Amino acid sequence: MANKDIELIKDGKRLDGRRFDELRNIKIKAGVLERADGSAYLEWGKNRVIAAVYGPRNLHPKFLQDPTKAYLRCTYNMAAFSVEDRKRPGPDRRSVEISKVTADALRCVVMLEKYPNAVIDVFIEILQADAGTRCAGLAAASVALAHAGIPMKDLVSTCTAGKIGDEVVVDLGKEEDNYGEADVPIAILPTKKEVVLLQMDGKLTREEFDKAYELAVDGATKVYEIQKAALAMVGGN
Amino acid sequence: MFSVKDRDVVIPGQLLGEKIRHDENCFDEGDRVFSAVRGMARISDNTVSVIPITGPYLPRRGDIVIGVVTDVGGSFWILDIGTGANCILRAETVSRDRNPDMKGYFDVGDAVSMKVDDVNEINDPVLSGPRKLTGGSIITVNPMRIPRILGKKRSMIDMIKNKTNSRISVGQNGRIWIGGEDTQKVVNVIKTIEREAHTSGLTNRISAALDRSD
Structure with a gap:
């Protein structure tokens, strides 16, 4: 993990010149796909993500139907050209995991009981990956769901924090993710500050974790403002 | 507060x-x-x-919906009305016959306009009064825009019907059936309404646009 050959922090600044509590540039646009019920395009640093929502629609296979609530299905996929070495297309262990944690996070907010027996399909397509794609994908998916007009209790806002070169920083970039000591992606409900996703890769002490958590929640709150602005634009469905 | x-x-x-x-x-x-x-x-x-602003359609009592037959059973048709719920039209709504000629009434792919009599707790509609829509074409619009397309007391849709001399059937589920000579013109007008639904003075502008192209 830790690679001493790469100096991740120079003169109190990170590799790309950011401060420790500074996010990369984020841009979100809702309603980019004509045929989807809801969609969003997100740029987060060098990440490029499209999320699409279809439904509520008929659920097949039928044994998955639940007469008390809808079923939320999420598919996270990285395009073969999204990373430097070609990614072998198709689901793998990592994308199945991310699909699952994303679906679990979204099930906390979507009012599934309004659409019994139906399915809400969420597709997250990573066109270009540069660390933090599960957060980028989840943030885009939440905007796409709101754009589709599906009733939700809140949006889902996300951010990562981590440890690089003995410093706890927010929103890791690609090198920081690859050569850093730890990575903590979180997703929160911004108005209630409830946690719907929390993972940790690497080792942090209790104090470092608390600091990383604070930083990530602050970052997610900033992401929420961008999500809000993207949804406030009426028209251009 | x-x-x-x-x-x-x-x-x-x-x-x-x-x-x-x-x-x-x-x-x-x-x-x-x-x-x-x-x-x-x-x-x-x-x-x-x-x-x-956008959203899925949920059936409500009294709505008129337009569906497409996807399956024909012995005493029922299954229709797609664009919701997640199962949608069944029972044979006794058209015939008292015990063994009706189901495909003679509606076959797979037929467009049918129906009334929602009731909706149960899982949003499945009970449908009645089916009417087959022959010829013409169906377009799909955002169901939340239907009230704007109809206008106050159906004023907007009546105006479009009169000025383009076409037959239009509007389903609350966002499907609009258009029959007549100048379908493309009607489609363009409806798409304009859908796009500009949140603006005011729309009826006058649509009326002017319809007169202009004549």
């Missing part, structure tokens, strides 16, 4: 007010009322409701 003004655009989870009454597309936690969808807040007296 309201936290938003009338006609504000709100997003899911946004606080609308405290100690107020709420109507459609809102939810409450204790005294606090939040919006559940992205839409426009409407305030009247002490009650807030949210009109969604």
Whole structure:
């Protein structure tokens, strides 16, 4: 993990010149796909993500139907050209995991009981990956769901924090993710500050974790403002 | 205490007010009322409701819907009306015959306009009064825009019908059947209404546009 050959922090600044509590540039646009019920395009640093929502629609296979609530299905996929070495297309262990944690996070907010027996399909397509794609994908998916007009209790806002070169920083970039000591992606409900996703890769002490958590929640709150602005634009469905 | 003004655009989870009454597309936690969808807040007296900008169609009693037959059974048809729910039209709505000629009435792929008699607790509609829509074509629009396309007391749709001399059947589920000479013109007009539904003075502009191209 830790690679001493790469100096991740120079003169109190990170590799790309950011401060420790500074996010990369984020841009979100809702309603980019004509045929989807809801969609969003997100740029987060060098990440490029499209999320699409279809439904509520008929659920097949039928044994998955639940007469008390809808079923939320999420598919996270990285395009073969999204990373430097070609990614072998198709689901793998990592994308199945991310699909699952994303679906679990979204099930906390979507009012599934309004659409019994139906399915809400969420597709997250990573066109270009540069660390933090599960957060980028989840943030885009939440905007796409709101754009589709599906009733939700809140949006889902996300951010990562981590440890690089003995410093706890927010929103890791690609090198920081690859050569850093730890990575903590979180997703929160911004108005209630409830946690719907929390993972940790690497080792942090209790104090470092608390600091990383604070930083990530602050970052997610900033992401929420961008999500809000993207949804406030009426028209251009 | 309201936290938003009338006609504000709100997003899911946004606080609308405290100690107020709420109507459609809102939810409450204790005294606090939040919006559940992205839409426009409407305030009247002490009650807030949210009109969604986009959204799925949920059947309601009294609606007219347009569906496409996807399967024919011995005593029922299964239709696609664009919702997640199963949608069954029973044979006794068209015939008293014990063994009716099902495919003689409606076959797979036929477009049918029906009335929603009732809706059960899982949003399955009970349908009646089916009418086959032959010829013409069907377009799909955002179901939330249907009231605007119909206009007050159907004024908008009646105007389009008269000025283009076409037959139009509007389903609340966002499907519009158009029969007549100049289908493309009607489609263009309806797409314009859908796009500009949130602007005012639309009826006059649509009327002018229809007169101009004649």
